[in-house]
Amino acid sequence: TVARPLSWMLRRLLSCSSGVPVMPPRPGESPQAASEEVSRRMQFLREHEVPFYAFLTDSFSRQHSYLRVSLPEKCNLRCQYCMSEEGVPLTPKMLTTKEILTLAWLFVKKDVEKIRLTGGEPLIQPDVVDIVAQLQRLEGLRTIGVTTNGINLARLLPQLQKAGLSAINISLDTLVPAKFEFIVRRKGFHKVMEPGYNPVKVNCVVMRGLNKDELLDFAASTKGLRLDVRFIEYMPFDGNKWNFKKMEMLETVWQQWPELEKLPEEESRTAKAFKIPGFQGQISFNTSMSEGFCGSCNRLQITADGEPQAGASKQELLRIIGAAVGRKKRQHMKNRPMILIGG
Template sequence: MRRAQWTALCSSRAGRWLSSSTAPTHRSSGAAAIFHRQGSVAQIHALALEKEFQSPDVDHQDGDANFLSNEKIRSPLTKKDLEVDFLNRRSGTEEIAQVSDMLIDSHGRRHNYLRISLTERCNLRCNYCMPAKGVELTPNSELLSQNEIVRIASTFVHGGVDKIRLTGGEPSIRKDIEEICEQLRSLPGLKYLAMTSNGIVLSRKLPRLQAAGLNQLNISLDSLVPAKFELLTRRKGHNKVLESIDTALGLGFDPVKVNTVVIRGVNDDEILDFVELTRDKPINVRFIEFMPFDGNVWKSKKLVSYMEMMDKIKQKYPSIYRKKDHSTDTAKNFQVEGFQGTVSFITSMTQHFCSGCNRLRLMADGNLKVCLFGPSEVSLRDAIRSGMQESELQQVISDAVKRKKAAHAGMFELARTQNRPMVHIGG
């Protein structure tokens, strides 16, 4: 998408937001002037919205009964939609990953996908990822080195992992990111090397990362309105993210996945605008249900469910249809008829996908986490630094995988369970 198109879309979206009944009203000479003027009205709107975002809702109480009785949570999906969902999850026609017993848990799930957090540092401060007061960073000496990352990854790939995703923090700020990509991509058996990035510094690095073997990409973008972007991330850089999406499209990444965490009262009014991004470009917009992590002040009333989002989308785009998912997909995938791109939903809160989970997480400090929401961790850093042999390391991994539970707790139990901030775990 050309920069002029991005600017027009975002300016249009900003203008509608500023003139809407939910935003404070101020006289202005146009959206373009507002968002490019120092000390602008946009900053006032951002501050006002931040106050609204943080203020408690005294008219509603969190709780299973109140939340689940909400009309907006009830399914707008047709019987056909539900049948497709069932068949997608139960289909046995997909190629079964060839993995060793080390990566098969006690429930028969085969883990061929490893997410590696390269750093706890980030150049944004997203509300849903990092507590307002920040986080205590692990000392550099306790983080995995490049050689340690590659050694541990090699063990997983040898066991059957064929996809690795690099996360953070923000992985692109790590100075040796290109060397890490080159070494990981050279591991025999690895098919996919992916990365999730906030896009702030990605544009200038992406050509070299692609040359080093990066072949899948997710870019986080939670608002098309610059002021709301600054509210959510506590930093500037909206244009840089758009530039990174443009660069990725120009380099031929297909699709370019755009991750959007949807939060009620903040960006849920932009759902249709994000769908529109998929009209003419190979963009896969991935709407993510707001999830609870330490410090992100999760409340059920902020959660916009997958079914509520679908209801809104179907009203404007009745031709949207369900695509076939792989049984291990975390996303429910759709496409508006005639659109080039696709729309997906990560439904961790309202319709978990634990039965098909094939993912493991290696955090920047070397701890292995077998479930995003599970509190248990085991240190692979300490294992290899103690001189552990390969067979012993494999046993440590196997034991951790075998302890993985069949499913995570319900959303309200998760909200009460202590877990690390997302920036520590890895996005």
């Protein structure tokens, strides 16, 4: 196989968890220039005896121990905030399972502790159970998670848990069946709700005029179940007709439960967590648009449309990763459609 230019591979490999490329193309940059820059970084680290973990520390001192891996770009739903009604063009060539596992091994070997499988919809990947089983064998990997729309989860959950899956996020934006079909443009509400997973995180994208009136219903669902309902601000993506107006989500819940308690925050938190006294579960608020959390981001994402191993050795991949992380931007810029970046 003829290797593609190193600069091309660097641009395709990694993005931050929002899907923004961590290494945007430089006009007129030659493969030789990109290779020389990587070599200089490698030489500096060798001379200063810096551990490889420095490769996963960007220029803003953010250390990355959490890797998100997009499996397919395809999805069995058509959520309005995720893609336009006419769909999005998909990349014809995706990462192979072998490439995914090789990259995962490299990251875990260098101190990544958590891997989350995303999509598109990861549970339509034919060999997703085998991928989880292979990841579970990686020494040092503490958590294997999946973010799913839940349509195939009931059928696959026993196999996934046996293989080593340890964390589940379900995307669910309404508790009303008819509204569910309107938002996702497909049927399937009963497939998501019937199993009654416990514990689990529920990701709810809050949209004014559509499901904001269900905030209290979602919060009330944590009374008898160990759920973490995460209310997520509607974000701009290509084709979703985004128009930002800050919604006072926390204030809405506080008015109903003034005794709401704030929970301690993790250093790399993406949401502010609260608990209603006496309830088993909790609620969280992901306010990436009104109160960004990029400064504490510990995430990297491998998108499904890369081709990082076209003739590259493992040592070359290590260099690619180091250079890409070194160029990660301070904060979100323009986002591609959500389906292409893993939700």
